[in-house]
Amino acid sequence: MKVLVAVKRVVDFNVKVRVKADQTGVELANVKMSMNPFDEIAVEEAVRMKEAGKATEIIAVSMGPAACQETIRTALAMGADRGILVQTDAELQPLAVAKLLKAIVAKENPQLVVLGKQAIDDDSNQTGQMLAALLGWPQGTFASKVALDGGKAAVTREVDGGLETVSLTLPCIVTTDLRLNEPRYASLPNIMKAKKKPIETIAPDALGVDVAPRLVTLRVEEPAKRKGGTKLPDIPTLIDKLRNEAKVL
């Protein structure tokens, strides 16, 4: 069984981004970039499936500028077999990414596509669900456990009330949540080996996909600042302040 994994290059989760002075976006120059953390979890899950003999080949796909090569290399170092880069400098929104992934699925015929539940830059939480819709496949979103058995995937999902398990007919889409696994660090020999693994580069046009954005960002601003920082000496003072100053008790 082939497994496709979508890996996005995003601002590292440790970076606190700054809004640009001209309000057109956030400052990305000289900012550390990494693989979206949920996508590391997706790659890890696919690699474990291969190690368990359930998956035969893992293809890591990234879309965006040439630098996404690095993100794909990271996936290859973790254990993916080959990469596909859909290279473009254009802004890609989730619907466009889903359409590009659909075109790649048509070429590769995987039985499973694993994505992150959310990219930590746009915080959209859409792409996996959209891809499932476009393919007419079932979806197991926010997965904390995936069990493959025969032609089915049992996916345990993190939902607002707790956990829920659904059974999906393959082929299907899974999006990862934080508790699905703990991604490995790539070892040095595997990083070296990854350099020799193939990465195919394709243009969106070649996939016949119109990636024009549907949402226009008019402005990006700083959120309202909080005036915090007051420290109180003890609990009685805290209770007094909550009662008589903040009046929340």
Place this chain on the structure above:
Amino acid sequence: MTCLVVADHSNTDIRPSTFCAITAAKQIGGDIHVLVAGKGCAGAAQAAAKIAGVSKVKVADADAYAHSLAEPTANLIISIAAEYSHILSAATTTGKNVLPRVAALLDVAQLSDISAVKSADTFIRPIYAGNAMATVQSKDAKKVITVRTSTFDKAPATGGSAAVENVNAAADPGLSTFVGQELSKSERPELTSAKIVVSGGRGMGSGENFKIIEALADKLGAAVGASRAAVDAGYVPNDYQVGQTGKIVAPELYVAVGISGAIQHLAGMKDSKVIVAINRDPEAPIFQVADYGVVGDLFQLVPEMTKGLG
């Protein structure tokens, strides 16, 4: 212009998050219809009909909708979508699961987790864990939107008398089945709609130690939340997680205990009216957003606070 609000419900009642989505729909303008898709959901439909501002309730009562599975629910919404300019739901795990599927089937973008309505086509939404606020305009004919419930008030539960209309079930693709669920049981208020939230982090040290958080929460009539670290360590269930990738809360009072204040955690609680932090590290970033901070050992301070509240 007519908005369709897809209800989050328990078959017998409408969940609080839906009332916030209805307020967002009111700000967009036009008529408001509510879709209740479920099994044995007449009670929820009746409750929806009473919500102020709702002019029509559409009910789809069928086995396929018993567990809000994304595939049949999305097809149902598509079957009635032609009537609507806007399709909204609260940004709950149900809404986040189903609505992007609807958007893709309609070939439109989705506006995720909006925190304000500027006009019928322009909205504000947080990006980068709420470190930036984007004003975005949709160029699509139909708008598919999930609503951040913490920034919209709840529409009044009474005052409306909407017509209730049945809709036929749409074809069920039969690709997914519900197997089971493990829901966290709690007598406490629900996290995202509670007036007071007390959250514990890695500093709690164990699930057993969460008892002191629960005792304080019970004294305050509060919900209990947690950081990701506390959930990952297995101290509390996953649905307690507050943050960028967990639940977004904005109560009157948020008490963060043994939580350092990582950006991902702040993203889920920094719009609370009053924030209290209890942490032994005076340099912990949580103090920068806390209205009131107390530096010290939580195992001493939290029980003292519970006792001091009388």
